[in-house]
Amino acid sequence: MSLPHPNSPEFAPALKAAREAMGLSYTELAKAVGINPAMPSRYENNDHSCACAPRDSTWQKLNALFSGRATDSLNSKITQAEDVSLAESTVEQIIQELKARGASSVTINY
Structure with missing residues (x-):
């Protein structure tokens, strides 16, 4: 969905319909x-x-969320503390957080 x-x-009506279809409260969204x-x-x-x-960047994040590109990380983003210490995070957690914030891909070079 876009x-x-x-x-x-x-x-406005499309946003409301999409939010309600995912069962999200305003706070969760x-x-x-x-x-x-x-x-x-x-x-x-x-x-x-x-x-x-919304700004274009927020509109893009909303579209990513409702199109399913950000759905995998939605539950963890809502339930985890907002301040995550990188020192205590795994690479997978950091990648997941970056994708939840709108990164379409993440590349790590060693």
């Missing part, structure tokens, strides 16, 4: 894409008082 551009009148917890509600309700349209 969300319409944030300036499109179809964006916000954590999954790294935005303020108040923003998903504002996006869905076309809150014009704050010029609430």
Whole structure:
């Protein structure tokens, strides 16, 4: 699934439908894409008082989440502490975190 551009009148209802289809709360959605917890509600309700349209980078993260590219890491991102010490993380955990934050691929050179 791909969300319409944030300036499109179809964006708000499409975002709401996608969020509800995944069973996500506003807070879970916000954590999954790294935005303020108040923003998903504002996006869905076309809150014009704050010029609430997601930036292109946030729109891309939302599309990645709803298209399934970020779904594998969604549960771990929501349940883990937000501050992860790299010293205590495995390479796999670091790669998973980078992908959850929108990296489409990760390459490690030794």
